[in-house]
Amino acid sequence: MKRTVDVNIPLGPIHPCFKEPARLKCEAKGERIVSAEVELGYMKKGIERIMKGRPWQEVMFLAERVCGICSVIHNMVFIEAMEQISGISVPPRAANLRVIANELDRMQSHLLANFSYCYTIEHETLGMYLLDLREQVMDELERLTGARVTCAYIIPGGVRCDILPENAELLQASLDRIERDLRRYAGMFADGPMIALRSRGVGILTPEAAQRAHAVGPTARASGITIDCRVNHPTYQKLGFVPVSRTDCDNYARIMVRFDEVAQSISLIRKSLQDLPAGIIRGGGICKAGETRYSGEAPRGELTYFIKSDEFGRILEIQIQTPSIMNIEACCHEMIIGVDSIADVTSTFVSSDPCIACTER
Amino acid sequence: MTILQRIKNKVRARSIHVAYVDVGSCNGCDIEVLACLAPRYDIEQYGIFVHNNPREADVLLVIGAYTPGWEEKLAMVWEKIPDPKAAVAIGNCPISGCVFNRRETFIDPPVRKHIPIAAEVPGCPPRPTEILQAILSVRDSVFANWEAEHP
Amino acid sequence: MGFSLIWYLKEFGRTAWIKKFLFAKTAPLTTPSYFRGFPEPTGRICQHALFCMMACPAPGAIEVVHVGKGWMPRIHKGHCIRCGLCVEACPHGVLKSGRILETMEREGTSLVFSFRVVIDPVLCTGCGNCCTSCPVNKVADAQMGAGGHSSNDEVIMKVQAGDVVVIHEEKCTGCKTCEGACPTNAIRIARILEGTQQTVHEGPP
Numbered sequence: 001m002k003r004t005v006d007v008n009i010p011l012g013p014i015h016p017c018f019k020e021p022a023r024l025k026c027e028a029k030g031e032r033i034v035s036a037e038v039e040l041g042y043m044k045k046g047i048e049r050i051m052k053g054r055p056w057q058e059v060m061f062l063a064e065r066v067c068g069i070c071s072v073i074h075n076m077v078f079i080e081a082m083e084q085i086s087g088i089s090v091p092p093r094a095a096n097l098r099v100i101a102n103e104l105d106r107m108q109s110h111l112l113a114n115f116s117y118c119y120t121i122e123h124e125t126l127g128m129y130l131l132d133l134r135e136q137v138m139d140e141l142e143r144l145t146g147a148r149v150t151c152a153y154i155i156p157g158g159v160r161c162d163i164l165p166e167n168a169e170l171l172q173a174s175l176d177r178i179e180r181d182l183r184r185y186a187g188m189f190a191d192g193p194m195i196a197l198r199s200r201g202v203g204i205l206t207p208e209a210a211q212r213a214h215a216v217g218p219t220a221r222a223s224g225i226t227i228d229c230r231v232n233h234p235t236y237q238k239l240g241f242v243p244v245s246r247t248d249c250d251n252y253a254r255i256m257v258r259f260d261e262v263a264q265s266i267s268l269i270r271k272s273l274q275d276l277p278a279g280i281i282r283g284g285g286i287c288k289a290g291e292t293r294y295s296g297e298a299p300r301g302e303l304t305y306f307i308k309s310d311e312f313g314r315i316l317e318i319q320i321q322t323p324s325i326m327n328i329e330a331c332c333h334e335m336i337i338g339v340d341s342i343a344d345v346t347s348t349f350v351s352s353d354p355c356i357a358c359t360e361r
Numbered sequence: 362m363t364i365l366q367r368i369k370n371k372v373r374a375r376s377i378h379v380a381y382v383d384v385g386s387c388n389g390c391d392i393e394v395l396a397c398l399a400p401r402y403d404i405e406q407y408g409i410f411v412h413n414n415p416r417e418a419d420v421l422l423v424i425g426a427y428t429p430g431w432e433e434k435l436a437m438v439w440e441k442i443p444d445p446k447a448a449v450a451i452g453n454c455p456i457s458g459c460v461f462n463r464r465e466t467f468i469d470p471p472v473r474k475h476i477p478i479a480a481e482v483p484g485c486p487p488r489p490t491e492i493l494q495a496i497l498s499v500r501d502s503v504f505a506n507w508e509a510e511h512p
Numbered sequence: 513m514g515f516s517l518i519w520y521l522k523e524f525g526r527t528a529w530i531k532k533f534l535f536a537k538t539a540p541l542t543t544p545s546y547f548r549g550f551p552e553p554t555g556r557i558c559q560h561a562l563f564c565m566m567a568c569p570a571p572g573a574i575e576v577v578h579v580g581k582g583w584m585p586r587i588h589k590g591h592c593i594r595c596g597l598c599v600e601a602c603p604h605g606v607l608k609s610g611r612i613l614e615t616m617e618r619e620g621t622s623l624v625f626s627f628r629v630v631i632d633p634v635l636c637t638g639c640g641n642c643c644t645s646c647p648v649n650k651v652a653d654a655q656m657g658a659g660g661h662s663s664n665d666e667v668i669m670k671v672q673a674g675d676v677v678v679i680h681e682e683k684c685t686g687c688k689t690c691e692g693a694c695p696t697n698a699i700r701i702a703r704i705l706e707g708t709q710q711t712v713h714e715g716p717p
Contacts, residue, residue: 014438016413019391020383021430042430043385049465057705061460061569061595068389068486112392131399138396146548146610149389149486152595155707160600161615188523193516282621282709312628312702357388402541453570456590460570485570485593490541 006030009342011349013042019116020356024332024349031341036332043360051318056082056156056287059315063305064150066320067358069112071150072105073298074358079154081294081305086156086313088285094158095235096272097281100171101144101153103265103272107178108137109299110218110258110265113353117255118189120347121198129185133178140174143167158282168273179266186259199251203335203348206249213330216323217301218261219352221245222253229297239271251351258353287313298323300353322358366509373419373445373504375408377496380418381451382438385468386425389486390452394422397489409496415441419504420496426454426461426468427475439476445507447479447499448472451492456481479503548596548610550587558583558606563625564598566686566703574598601625601705620710627684628702629669631676635698640671642690642699648683 006029013021021042027034047066051059056079063078064071076098083090090098111134118127138148144163145151153160163171189195205215210223220227221243228243230236244260246253291308301323308317331352336345381394397404398411415421415438427435439448450472453459458470472478479502482495523529543549551574560576560583568574573591576583585598585607599612600623607613616622631642640660643649646668649656653664660671669678676699690699 013434014380014382014413014415018413019395020388042428043383043425044428044430044467045385045426045461046465046467047461050461050463052465055703055705057567057597058460058569061593065387065389065460068387069392071387071389112395115395128398128400131396132401135396135399135401142544143546146546146596146612147594148488148547149393150387150593150595152597157707158709160596160707161612161621162619192519280709281619282707284706284708286626286704286706312630312704314702355388357386453590453593457572459591459593462571481590483589483592488543488547490543 011346015346018346018349020354022328022354022356024345026336026342026345028342033336033339033342033345036336036345038328038332040356040360043356045361047361048318048320051315053314053316055312055314059318060155061150061152063320064152066322066361067298067355068149069355070105070109070299070358072102072153073296073303075152075154076102077294077296077298077303077305078307079156080296081292081307082156082287082309082313083285084292084294085290085307085309086285086288088157088287089283091158091280091283092277093162093279094281094283096276097144097159097163098154099235099239099272100163100269101141101151101159103269104137104141104144105151106299107262107265108134108141110262111137113299113350114189114255114258116350116353117199117251117347118195120350121195123192123195123198126185126188126192126195129181129188133181133185136174136178140171143170155282156287157285158280162281163276168276172270172273175266175270179263182259182262182266186256186263189255189259196252198344198347199255199351200248201250202344203251203254203331203339203351204249205330205335209334210330213334214326215301215330216326217298217353218254218257219301219327219330222257223247223249227302229295229302233296235272236268239268239275241268251348254351254353289313291317300324300327300355300358320361322355322361324353324355324359327352328354328359366506369508370505373507374500377407377409377420377500377504378414378418379409379411379420379422379496380413380415380438380442381411381422381424382415382435384423384425384431384435384455384472385428386452386454390424390454393486393489394424394451394492397492399489402489402493404493404496407493407497409493416443418442419446420499421446421448421476422451422492422496423448423455423472423476423478424451426458426470427472428468432469435472435475444511445504447503448476449495449499450478450481451495452487453483453485456483459485546611548594548612550589550592550594551585551596551599551607551609553584554605554608554613556604556606558585559604561603562685562687563601563603563623564607566625567597567601567623567705569593569595569597597623622708622710624706624708625686626704626706627681627686628704629678629681629684629690630700630702631669631678632698632700633675635696636676637696637698638671638674638676639695640676641693641695642676643667643670645689645693647687647689648685652683
């Protein structure tokens with residue numbers, strides 16, 4: 001069949017809507033998108049090559065600089081993989097503190113993704129509200145770990161520092177405030193008629209297509225596929241974690257899943273603060289030889305580290321599988337096809353929360 | 362100083378358009394630049410507008426450690442910015458390559474080699490307040506009396 | 513459209529919003545005291561253990577230099593990633609950054625280095641360069657010859673019957689001078705870092 005293409009539209013690498021450089025080449029017929037392809041290669045730093053032959057104290061910082069937005073989960077998955085290799089057990093207090101740091105990081109990442117979406121559909125009011133809410137989450141993250149973005153909080157055998165009782169109370173109070181605001185903003189997004197015009201029914205990713213493209217994370221959960229690596233994590237199992245999902249399959253569902261997960265993160269943090277056991281925060285332990293494959297749930301989906309280390313805990317081989325590449329594939333091969341206008345291309349692309357830095361590393 | 366120059370100085374100091382280009386960073390500095398937009402820091406109260414269009418920008422924020430994918434392209438972006446212009450390096454990556462500047466890496470820091478950098482903000486990542494101060498420091502040193510100094 | 517208008521009127525007609533709009537003051541932008549900034553000297557005397565340089569994950573971020581008669585760590589801005597590992601690794605509390613030092617003292621946490629010497633028997637030619645270059649060996653046995661032979665058993669390693677034998681691994685300070693002196697890259701020093709906590713912290717959650 002002969003394909004008629006009116007115009008080729010390249011978007012990016014520098015584009016007002018994209019945080020990061022990626023080129024999206026769309027073939028359009030009229031304004032309807034016929035096909036799209038993503039072109040990467042602007043961010044390749046070779047992190048896995050740099051990591052080889054280095055001990056954990058250097059690889060840890062490289063791992064959390066794979067992606068600056070979801071840095072805590074990269075740190076956590078790498079360290080827990082090393083712990084699995086060397087048989088280091090974590091004190092229960094440290095395990096709960098890890099969950100708190102991780103969920104705070106997930107909250108700020110989801111709020112940032114939702115801000116980007118609102119900014120892309122030109123609803124700046126809601127976007128600024130969400131960005132302001134994110135600043136409050138960042139404050140809590142900073143109070144807990146001492147840094148805003150790359151926290152370096154988790155080390156083998158525990159965490160860097162304990163949470164003080166007065167800081168725990170401040171965190172509780174702040175969570176109440178954040179939850180109240182979040183409920184209002186999520187309501188604004190859910191009921192806004194203008195927002196619905198731009199997001200409901202746009203960028204449909206059917207469950208079959210999601211499976212075909214191996215979509216993960218909120219993108220898959222918005223299509224009714226409940227995959228979440230947190231159900232396999234022992235600390236999350238103790239906290240009674242149940243993944244959220246929606247079946248609307250469109251941009252609206254993806255944003256709402258993130259709002260739901262932020263609310264869920266708040267309740268997880270509350271629960272782990274309540275059940276915070278007393279005791280030490282660092283058990284010690286030396287990294288040893290072995291190889292393993294360990295997965296964790298990043299804000300964007302499943303994150304897998306394959307690690308092989310030598311007898312002193314230095315990395316011999318490492319492979320990182322980040323979630324964004326699957327979501328970007330799902331986005332440009334399934335979601336964007338058939339979108340009605342070019343303006344919806346950017347918003348659909350942003351709704352899948354692409355992270356080019358961790359895709360290319 | 363002519364009156365026209367004075368007016369220009371005054372206007373330029375209150376209207377800075379910013380474009381940011383990510384030449385291979387970890388995203389940490391990107392989101393700190395985005396955090397500057399937040400009502401907490403409110404970058405627009407200083408007359409700074411962040412929108413990612415080089416053709417109407419005055420200040421280019423360079424983030425990242427210059428990966429091979431940006432060879433020639435970064436210079437092209439720099440040429441598209443109309444005079445007077447300034448580039449600010451955000452974070453450690455454009456200054457030194459940060460933790461990526463090791464053996465076996467692909468990056469080619471510092472960015473100073475490739476385009477002229479007017480100010481540098483160290484930190485990995487720098488706080489939004491530090492980024493704000495850097496942009497504001499460029500405002501006075503580069504844009505004031507530009508016509509008089511470049512006849 | 514009508515619904516939307518009413519909705520926006522309702523949103524911006526809230527007393528809380530109007531109060532904020534008219535009377536809100538932007539909070540001053542201060543850096544909180546617990547922010548982990550660039551490490552600063554506390555005034556305690558540096559004993560040249562160099563653990564800060566060994567723990568540092570960023571290339572060229574910290575170096576210990578001569579200041580006056582003593583030593584002092586110097587931080588290079590633009591390289592330092594403000595991780596605070598140097599603060600935790602220093603056994604003498606020379607540096608401080610945010611609240612890391614006080615938390616360490618309160619909770620009894622520390623990062624402890626241990627060093628292992630590994631010699632690849634295939635690559636090693638038994639030249640003894642590592643033994644003669646080692647600064648600890650130099651103190652233990654000043655008489656050590658160019659071949660790395662020694663009659664002293666207090667040295668870290670020495671050449672015996674054409675092979676380098678490691679005797680006192682625990683004396684190694686992890687300086688990696690031997691790695692630089694080895695012509696065949698046969699000797700490798702592993703710097704093993706372990707996060708430990710001495711006292712049991714008993715505080716209410």
